Amino acid sequence: MEYGHIPPSGEELVKEIERLKKERNAVILVHNYQFEEVQAIGDFVGDSLELSRKAASLDADVIVFCGVHFMAETAAILAPDKTVLLPVAAADCPMARMATAQEIRRIKEEHPGSVVVTYVNSTAETKAEADYCCTSANAAKIVQKIGEDKEIVFAPDQHLGEWVTQARRGNVTLWPGYCPVHVRLTVDDIEKARERHPDALVMVHPECRLDVCQEADIVASTGGMVRRVKELPAGTRLIIGTELGMISRLRRERPDLEYIPASNDLVCTDMKMTRLVNVWEALRDMKHRITVPPETAARARLSIERMLEVS
Ligand code: SF4
Incomplete structure (x- = not known):
């Protein structure tokens, strides 16, 4: 069916997404925080860790990542041979922008010998500076793996870092980032x-x-x-x-x-930017392609792969 500039809606929109998905040999990955209508069309719905693992193992040419920028970036790092699309280019995680690679390099210099753990909610450049990446599902395991004689620098989420290191005797430096939701x-x-x-x-x-x-x-x-x-x-x-x-x-x-x-205030506006029509447009126009420069991707991949080995 030809739609011109008027997008289809309702069941027709879902059918068009399915048709384009087959045509592009695409897979749709959806984070748990997305709208129900988006979760309903996902091939896989999960958390960052589950979706990272999926991205690495998929037999598809295109990954449509319904989530925020760092998630699509992680998929692009783990699946460099695939085209990774983020339906809404502006969908970003504010916390991921709270620690820059330059700041992490500076803190590494100030804390020589420390082990840097970055939450997956971070940019590719920041992950490239880390020893380990982690998600909220495996952060405690990663922290336990690091000997108590070592200092840990945990970025960017101070609250996750505080929760998973509270029983630790060794030194811990928490980056002052947080999830605004x-x-x-x-x-x-x-x-x-x-x-x-x-x-x-x-x-x-x-x-x-x-x-x-x-x-x-x-x-x-x-x-x-x-x-x-x-x-x-x-x-x-x-x-x-x-x-x-x-x-x-x-x-x-x-x-x-x-x-x-627990509160009706817990809405992530970035996660809620993606609607079905954006998924359709992404598949139709093959946008917005998320890529990571090869040298950054290679270094970031090391910290992500170390995480996947532990969990
Ligand atoms: S819920 Fe918080 S951590 Fe998750 S994407 Fe939104 S702002 Fe980032």
Whole structure:
């Protein structure tokens, strides 16, 4: 069907995406925080770690990454022979821009001999300066692997870094970055939610502040949350402290549980930029291609591969 400049809508739009996907030999990867309509057309829906692994193993010519810039960049690093498309060029993670490669080089000079761990929510240039990359799913494992005689520099998320290093005896330097969405959740929000739903379990993401994590019954990455709900008895009520899109994902996995947002304020506007029409345009026009210069990609790949070996 010829649409000219008027995009299709509804079922027709989904059919067109499917048709273009076949024509391009493309695969659609979707982060758990995306709108439900986007999650519904994903070939794989998951967290950063799950999607990174997928990107590396896919048999496709094109990867459409429905998420934010650093995720598509990580896919481009792990799958250099594939074309990686980000449907909305402006979709970016503010936290990933809070530590530059230049700043990481400076802190390495100030802390000689330290081991630099960068959260996957960082730019390719920053990953290229790191010894290890990590995600919220495997950060604790990576930190444990590093001997306590070594100093760790953890960037850019101070809250994830604080959560996974709290029991560590060795020196830790936390970069002062944060997720502007998760940082909004407060202990007061959790206490109020518990008062309203005293029988519910509280499950939060480790990008939340340390005092919020300490108040929770479960602290887990989004992939970890999916695994945890699969184990819970039918009818369990959960107060969810992460980006609201996660509730759609959890509901699909376990529709027999009840999900209560810890706060209605936890919306990542960057994650919510992508709509179905953007996915269609991306496949139609092969935009926006995300590439990483080969020398940066080679160095960043080392820190990502070290992470994948550990987890
Ligand atoms: S939820 Fe936070 S960490 Fe995730 S993409 Fe949005 S701003 Fe970045």
